[in-house]
Amino acid sequence: MADQYLTIATISEDTSMRRRVAACAAQQGATGDADQWAYDNRWQWAAAPGWATKWDSAVAAGVADPGADPAVISDADILAVVQPMVGA
Secondary structure (H helix, E strand, O other), X not given: OOOHHXXXXXXXXXXXXXXXXXHHHHHOOOOOOHHHHHHHOHHHHHOOOOHHHHHHHHHHOOOOOHHHOXXXXXXXXXXXXXXXXXXX
């Protein structure tokens, strides 16, 4: 297993993942700019339970852009993390 903290840091800086999180936040009614919301909360969503393991598995399998691939971290995974954070 790769270093989970390094993986979390990688997820938090991934542009594709941040855009997907921002889209979810906007859909869930986050106040203000959804892109800024995703950036400001990046450590919380990137550290979601199970995400680092899924990410590491995808990288090991050769997935070129894990953050853009819903087979790695699904929209349902994102919603499950973002929804309580937004308070919707």
